[in-house]
Amino acid sequence: MSVSTPKPPTQIAVVQGIAPKPIELTPDRQRIDWAHLFGLPPFQMYAVERAGKSPADVMAWMPDWARSHESEQALFDDYCQWHAAKGYWPGEDQMGRTI
Numbered sequence: 625m626s627v628s629t630p631k632p633p634t635q636i637a638v639v640q641g642i643a644p645k646p647i648e649l650t651p652d653r654q655r656i657d658w659a660h661l662f663g664l665p666p667f668q669m670y671a672v673e674r675a676g677k678s679p680a681d682v683m684a685w686m687p688d689w690a691r692s693h694e695s696e697q698a699l700f701d702d703y704c705q706w707h708a709a710k711g712y713w714p715g716e717d718q719m720g721r722t723i
Contacts, residue, residue: 664720
């Protein structure tokens, strides 16, 4: 009579990627929709004025110009102040939404 040894438990290999870094958004600091912002004529005008570049190809250079800033939030805050000071869009907020 042979004595059988119990089988070891099944081993399972799990593949995990890098866990995303959680982003805490406070009510006064929302995520900035840069793709939407880049498409807005007021932001394009702001970028042309601040960068001193040609408006002819603004969509080509604007994303790199925006990324070159040290702080996204500082760039957005400056744009918001610029937008309010211009006063050209009294019926819209800085994101192009009707007020």
